[in-house]
Amino acid sequence: MSGEGIKVDTQKIEAVQNWPRPITPTNIRSFFGLAGYYRMFVEGFSSISSPLTNLTQKIVKFQWCEACNKSFQELKKRSTTALDLALPEGTEAFVVYYDASIVGLGCVLMQNGKLIV
Numbered sequence: 001m002s003g004e005g006i007k008v009d010t011q012k013i014e015a016v017q018n019w020p021r022p023i024t025p026t027n028i029r030s031f032f033g034l035a036g037y038y039r040m041f042v043e044g045f046s047s048i049s050s051p052l053t054n055l056t057q058k059i060v061k062f063q064w065c066e067a068c069n070k071s072f073q074e075l076k077k078r079s080t081t082a083l084d085l086a087l088p089e090g091t092e093a094f095v096v097y098y099d100a101s102i103v104g105l106g107c108v109l110m111q112n113g114k115l116i117v
Contacts, residue, residue, distance in 0.1 A: 012037060013080045021064070021072065025056045031072075038079040047104035048074050084112040 016035055022028040032049070039045045051067040052075075054060055086109055088094075098107035109116040
């Protein structure tokens with residue numbers, strides 16, 4: 001964090017990029033522990049992570065599928081290409097973008113085309 005906003009940590013980006021495919025619910029929770037740090041930087045994090053979140057439930061048999069792989073790869077991609085978050089500037093207007101579905105809800109606050117903290 002600086003006077004300009006919040007920037008992603010390059011060391012954590014490398015760790016996310018190199019994270020191996022989870023093979024247990026605990027592995028998924030560990031991945032979420034790291035990738036979750038970028039939740040505020042990643043649009044649609046909850047929706048994208050839904051197939052993986054389902055695998056962490058005790059009543060669900062762990063069975064890796066194409067949707068899980070797509071979710072995992074997309075989270076890695078979006079977490080490692082996340083935008084910096086800016087601080088609000090003066091009295092400029094804000095714009096809120098939002099989206100909701102059965103599996104997730106998300107919104108972002110923007111000002112002058114920049115994501116705001």
